[in-house]
Amino acid sequence: MNLSELTIHEAHELLSKKEISSEELTKAVLDRIDKVEEDIKAFLTIDKERALEISKKVDKEGDFSNPLAGIPVAIKDNICTKDLKTTCASKILANFVPPYDATVCEKLKSEKAVIIGKTNMDEFAMGSSTENSGFFATRNPWDVDRVPGGSSGGSAAAVAADECIFALGSDTGGSIRQPASYCGVVGLKPTYGRVSRYGLVAYASSLDQIGPITKDVRDCAIVLNAIAGWDEKDSTSVNLPVPDFTKSLVEDVKGMKMGLPKEYLGEGIEPEVREAVLSAARVFENLGASVEEISLPHTEYALWAYYIIAPAEASSNLARYDGIRYGVRAKDSDDLIDLYKKTRSEGFGREVKRRIMLGTYALSSGYYDAYYLKAQKVRTLVKADFDRAFEKYDVIIAPTAPTPAFRIGEKTGDPLKMYMSDVCTIPVNMAGLPAISIPCGFSGGLPVGLQIIGKPFDEATVIRAAYTFEQATDFNTKKPAL
Amino acid sequence: MEFETVIGLEVHVELLTKSKVFCSCTTEFGGEVNTHCCPVCLGMPGVLPVLNKKAVEYAIKAALALNCEIPEFSKFDRKNYFYPDLPKAYQISQYDLPLARKGYIEIEVDGKPKRIGINRIHLEEDAGKLIHEEGKSYSLVDLNRTGVPLIEIVSEPDIRTPEEAWLYLNKLKTILQYIEVSDCKMEEGSLRCDTNISLRPKGSDKFGTKVELKNLGSFRAVRRSLEYEERRQREILEQGGVIVQETRRWDEARGITIPLRSKEEAHDYRYFPDPDLVPIVIDREWVEKLKSELPELPDAKKKRYMEEYGLPAYDAGVLTASKALANFFEECVSQYHDPKTVSNWVMSEMLGILNETGREVDEIPFKPEQLVKMLKMIDSGTISGKIAKEVFRDMFDTGKDPEAIVKEKGLTQISDEKELEKIAKKVIEENPKSVEDYKKGKEKALGFLVGQVMKETRGKANPQLVNKILKELLG
Numbered sequence: 005m006n007l008s009e010l011t012i013h014e015a016h017e018l019l020s021k022k023e024i025s026s027e028e029l030t031k032a033v034l035d036r037i038d039k040v041e042e043d044i045k046a047f048l049t050i051d052k053e054r055a056l057e058i059s060k061k062v063d064k065e066g067d068f069s070n071p072l073a074g075i076p077v078a079i080k081d082n083i084c085t086k087d088l089k090t091t092c093a094s095k096i097l098a099n100f101v102p103p104y105d106a107t108v109c110e111k112l113k114s115e116k117a118v119i120i121g122k123t124n125m126d127e128f129a130m131g132s133s134t135e136n137s138g139f140f141a142t143r144n145p146w147d148v149d150r151v152p153g154g155s156s157g158g159s160a161a162a163v164a165a166d167e168c169i170f171a172l173g174s175d176t177g178g179s180i181r182q183p184a185s186y187c188g189v190v191g192l193k194p195t196y197g198r199v200s201r202y203g204l205v206a207y208a209s210s211l212d213q214i215g216p217i218t219k220d221v222r223d224c225a226i227v228l229n230a231i232a233g234w235d236e237k238d239s240t241s242v243n244l245p246v247p248d249f250t251k252s253l254v255e256d257v258k259g260m261k262m263g264l265p266k267e268y269l270g271e272g273i274e275p276e277v278r279e280a281v282l283s284a285a286r287v288f289e290n291l292g293a294s295v296e297e298i299s300l301p302h303t304e305y306a307l308w309a310y311y312i313i314a315p316a317e318a319s320s321n322l323a324r325y326d327g328i329r330y331g332v333r334a335k336d337s338d339d340l341i342d343l344y345k346k347t348r349s350e351g352f353g354r355e356v357k358r359r360i361m362l363g364t365y366a367l368s369s370g371y372y373d374a375y376y377l378k379a380q381k382v383r384t385l386v387k388a389d390f391d392r393a394f395e396k397y398d399v400i401i402a403p404t405a406p407t408p409a410f411r412i413g414e415k416t417g418d419p420l421k422m423y424m425s426d427v428c429t430i431p432v433n434m435a436g437l438p439a440i441s442i443p444c445g446f447s448g449g450l451p452v453g454l455q456i457i458g459k460p461f462d463e464a465t466v467i468r469a470a471y472t473f474e475q476a477t478d479f480n481t482k483k484p485a486l
Numbered sequence: 487m488e489f490e491t492v493i494g495l496e497v498h499v500e501l502l503t504k505s506k507v508f509c510s511c512t513t514e515f516g517g518e519v520n521t522h523c524c525p526v527c528l529g530m531p532g533v534l535p536v537l538n539k540k541a542v543e544y545a546i547k548a549a550l551a552l553n554c555e556i557p558e559f560s561k562f563d564r565k566n567y568f569y570p571d572l573p574k575a576y577q578i579s580q581y582d583l584p585l586a587r588k589g590y591i592e593i594e595v596d597g598k599p600k601r602i603g604i605n606r607i608h609l610e611e612d613a614g615k616l617i618h619e620e621g622k623s624y625s626l627v628d629l630n631r632t633g634v635p636l637i638e639i640v641s642e643p644d645i646r647t648p649e650e651a652w653l654y655l656n657k658l659k660t661i662l663q664y665i666e667v668s669d670c671k672m673e674e675g676s677l678r679c680d681t682n683i684s685l686r687p688k689g690s691d692k693f694g695t696k697v698e699l700k701n702l703g704s705f706r707a708v709r710r711s712l713e714y715e716e717r718r719q720r721e722i723l724e725q726g727g728v729i730v731q732e733t734r735r736w737d738e739a740r741g742i743t744i745p746l747r748s749k750e751e752a753h754d755y756r757y758f759p760d761p762d763l764v765p766i767v768i769d770r771e772w773v774e775k776l777k778s779e780l781p782e783l784p785d786a787k788k789k790r791y792m793e794e795y796g797l798p799a800y801d802a803g804v805l806t807a808s809k810a811l812a813n814f815f816e817e818c819v820s821q822y823h824d825p826k827t828v829s830n831w832v833m834s835e836m837l838g839i840l841n842e843t844g845r846e847v848d849e850i851p852f853k854p855e856q857l858v859k860m861l862k863m864i865d866s867g868t869i870s871g872k873i874a875k876e877v878f879r880d881m882f883d884t885g886k887d888p889e890a891i892v893k894e895k896g897l898t899q900i901s902d903e904k905e906l907e908k909i910a911k912k913v914i915e916e917n918p919k920s921v922e923d924y925k926k927g928k929e930k931a932l933g934f935l936v937g938q939v940m941k942e943t944r945g946k947a948n949p950q951l952v953n954k955i956l957k958e959l960l961g
């Protein structure tokens with residue numbers, strides 16, 4: 005078996021017993037990248053020399069008590085890494101090297117994880133296929149003619165193709181869960197406020213959240229342990245105790261009450277996806293959980309409200325990219341306004357421009373009440389739907405995405421169709437809830453993801469349900485043939 | 487037709503916190519360009535603001551001193567616009583839920599108190615500065631000031647004359663300096679003022695079209711620009727013209743206002759709640775605590791000076807107009823029995839020299855004790871009042887103790903009767919005409935003779951004694 009196929013906990017065991025070294029593991033991963041990256045194109049930057057250097061240093065210190073010590077990790081390119089280019093897959097930041105680490109990177113580094121590179125994504129996390137990267141598209145390891153999902157497509161593809169042991173992604177409307185689903189790996193979006201956003205380049209600040217993309221649920225719990233917690237640098241992070249999530253890795257859903265919202269199984273959901281989710285529900289029932297159909301009546305409005313709120317915040321968050329202080333500045337401008345216009349016209353891609361315009365419009369005087377304010381009200385209603393459901397149920401199960409991975413180019417001409425691929429994940433961001441995507445079946449040889457949604461700050465129950473399902477099935481053990 | 491002027495003021499004041507409002511950089515004025523900066527105030531990708539509690543505290547203190555209400559709930563909003571001195575391309579400010587509302591400042595108009603309402607006070611971050619170099623086709627950006635906490639104080643349109651605007655500003659500055667939340671130095675930009683002014687027919691309750699004035703570098707400029715603008719608008723209205731709603735720039739050198747390009751005001755700031763910051767919930771107990779910690783404010787102090795020290799309103803007003811001056815005065819009074827004497831010296835001699843030399847109260851090179859020592863030297867007859875003025879001047883120039891000055895310069899009063907008698911005799915001999923006049927009953931002549939003795943002694947003679955001796959000699 006190739007070392008790059010190891011999970012975190014498998015690698016950790018071997019490292020602890022000194023049966024392998026971090027350098028060997030890192031080399032194996034880098035070799036794997038050499039071998040498959042041409043087909044997958046998951047990385048924007050591979051930090052080969054430094055990764056090897058750090059792995060050697062970790063080996064030399066010889067302390068592998070930390071579960072992430074010596075483990076190669078890939079970081080989505082919208083998470084700032086000190087002295088390592090962070091582009092958000094945008095031409096406008098093509099040359100940006102942050103002088104600081106995101107809090108999550110600081111934490112990973114203090115746990116001695118080995119950052120091997122930065123992964124491709126939809127530009128500024130705006131997209132659902134990683135085709136909106138300002139540099140190139142990433143391909144799905146299960147079928148290189150298909151998209152890996154997005155926006156964390158590079159991270160999900162890298163994990164699925166064993167180009168890293170685990171990865172970090174970010175999720176604003178499904179950007180961790182949907183690519184995890186498309187690539188047949190595990191992806192968790194924590195509760196809003198659970199993980200510090202400091203150093204995550206903002207797309208939509210009230211929705212963004214960093215989370216793990218891993219090969220199994222145990223790894224997911226291990227990574228969440230490492231990155232969760234209040235951060236004084238992020239006022240929206242929440243000062244609550246962080247439980248040891250590996251304690252939730254128990255095979256037990258007896259008596260657990262699960263809601264299955266009918267709105268997530270209706271029109272637009274591919275029959276094979278619906279079937280996979282329904283059989284997952286039966287698996288849970290067989291394990292002693294109860295599954296009941298429920299209704300989240302405002303689900304259909306969530307997507308449209310999201311496409312007001314997220315672009316509105318984005319229009320303001322992305323205004324700083326003006327070519328004045330950092331990033332790429334357009335040449336030969338006549339005056340200040342011309343400099344702004346040229347820099348931003350040349351620097352941003354189509355989808356980013358579309359959302360900046362959408363958001364600017366939604367916030368403009370005279371339209372604010374009709375759009376932004378109304379969307380916020382919808383958001384409150386969406387959240388109230390979940391609150392009501394969680395009075396009775398422990399978790400909610402649903403498909404992660406309405407279809408498996410689609411073909412490259414299939415939806416690029418139709419943004420609305422593209423937006424629909426996040427219809428099952430967006431409501432969860434609007435409500436700020438934790439949710440995981442785990443493999444639950446295949447459709448035409450492509451992985452299908454099951455989404456398990458939890459109460460605020462109750463990642464523990466989500467992990468327990470996911471772990472129990474994973475132990476009872478073998479979907480996560482299947483690997484793409486590359 | 488008679489017109490009534492309506493003026494409103496928007497004052498921005500930098501708070502004296504040690505660090506910036508959303509990061510830990512220093513707020514110190516000056517410094518090498520772009521050295522008081524960090525990723526947060528530079529608006530780099532991925533950084534987040536964290537509110538400085540001290541800035542909220544200072545803003546609340548200011549609001550309390552200005553008689554405002556402090557709502558329990560407040561939040562920050564983003565004010566979006568592009569400019570190179572604004573790194574994030576939005577300013578974190580407050581839109582619909584400011585920190586404070588509904589206050590007032592009391593000024594004195596024609597000897598009567600008048601309240602000028604304060605509509606709101608909100609907390610926000612300052613922008614950086616552009617540096618334009620002569621003859622260069624580019625501008626440079628200095629972001630040291632970016633993120634320094636500012637409060638914006640918006641008055642109600644209660645001001646009726648440029649003089650009232652000037653009084654309002656002075657009072658505002660005094661109060662903020664008293665509570666030590668800002669140094670209010672207009673020349674360093676820690677206090678900035680924009681105004682708006684409109685005219686309406688007297689008796690009308692509708693507002694006229696208002697004009698906003700910018701580029702006001704001093705309180706004097708505020709007053710002059712308003713006077714100019716009042717005149718300009720009246721002339722237009724009297725000729726049946728219409729006022730254009732616009733922003734005008736004060737040209738200090740030419741003493742006129744000039745329209746700014748209207749393009750610059752066509753802003754839609756697209757305010758929306760800043761998702762990076764949580765709403766502020768103001769604890770009532772904290773507000774009460776801050777309120778109880780406020781020092782005695784100028785109006786209260788003035789009243790106390792009148793009641794406790796028996797000072798005239800004018801004296802009390804002048805002395806309390808600056809906290810430093812009031813402190814100086816009070817320290818003297820705590821060591822000296824007669825407040826009025828202290829007040830006279832502080833108001834005439836001390837302020838006179840300060841005005842003349844352009845120095846501030848905190849630059850006075852001697853301590854209140856030393857002024858008291860000098861006053862006591864007058865009382866004991868060691869020096870005359872006239873000599874004291876010379877000593878006082880010397881104290882200002884050298885910072886030396888009055889005793890040392892008197893000793894060094896030999897300024898001790900001559901109270902030796904024999905010595906004075908000798909000089910008096912000489913003066914009588916040399917001025918027979920005056921002696922004759924005196925004897926004929928011209929009391930004034932005695933004054934002249936006393937003056938001559940003082941002259942002979944270079945002012946050192948004890949004047950009461952000289953008077954007595956001359957009278958005796960002349961029978």
Ligand SMILES: [Zn+2]
Pocket residue numbers: 506509510511522523524525526527528633
């Ligand atoms: Zn700073």
